[in-house]
Amino acid sequence: MAVHLDINLIVVARDVFTPAELKQVDDSVDIMKAIFATHGPVIGTVNRFHIDARVAGVDAILLGAGDAMALADRFAVSSNDALDVFVVKRIFHPKDVGYSPVPGACGKKTVKGRLRAPVVSIAGSTADSGNTFAHEVGHFLGLPHCEKDESLCGPANFMRAASGTNTGVTPAQAVTMIRHCQVTL
Numbered sequence: 001m002a003v004h005l006d007i008n009l010i011v012v013a014r015d016v017f018t019p020a021e022l023k024q025v026d027d028s029v030d031i032m033k034a035i036f037a038t039h040g041p042v043i044g045t046v047n048r049f050h051i052d053a054r055v056a057g058v059d060a061i062l063l064g065a066g067d068a069m070a071l072a073d074r075f076a077v078s079s080n081d082a083l084d085v086f087v088v089k090r091i092f093h094p095k096d097v098g099y100s101p102v103p104g105a106c107g108k109k110t111v112k113g114r115l116r117a118p119v120v121s122i123a124g125s126t127a128d129s130g131n132t133f134a135h136e137v138g139h140f141l142g143l144p145h146c147e148k149d150e151s152l153c154g155p156a157n158f159m160r161a162a163s164g165t166n167t168g169v170t171p172a173q174a175v176t177m178i179r180h181c182q183v184t185l
C-alpha cells in the first residue's frame, strides 16, 4: 500500500445522531480522504467504533479542549495502533469545531496530561465538517496553520485557520506529514 494513515473513527453518542447526521459523518470521511489523496499520506483502513450516549455520559458533552482530552483518554482504542479520531455532534464552545495536538504523539498510553488524539464535530455543512476532519488530522501529523507558515500552503488550503476550503494536501505538506511516526510506509 502507498504511504498511509490508518484511522479508528469513534462516533461518540452515535445512538443520538440522526440518519442525516450519520450520513454527514460518512461524507466528511470521504472529503477527508479526497483532501489527503492529492499528495498523501492517503487515508488507509478506517476502523469504525461507536460509544452509546449512556456509556459516554457527560464525557459526550464538550465545552472545551479540557473535555476533549478527558474523552480521548477514556475511550482510547486499545486493540490496534491506528489513529483514534473522535467524532461528536457538536462542541459547546462559541468558536471551536475540533481539537488536535500539533503534532500528536504516537503510542496511545504514553501521552499524559495533554490531548492525545483529534476530536472533531460535524458543525456546519458537510463541506465544513469534511474540512474539519482533515484539518485536525493534519494538525496531528504536524501541520501548522497556513498563517504560521505560508510556504506549506497554496492560496486556498484546508489548513487555513479561518475559513478552510477543501483543497488537497500540497507537496510541502505531504513531506511534513510523511515524517510523522503515525504514518505507515
Ligand SMILES: [Zn+2]
Binding pocket: 135, 139, 145, 161
Ligand atoms: Zn487548526
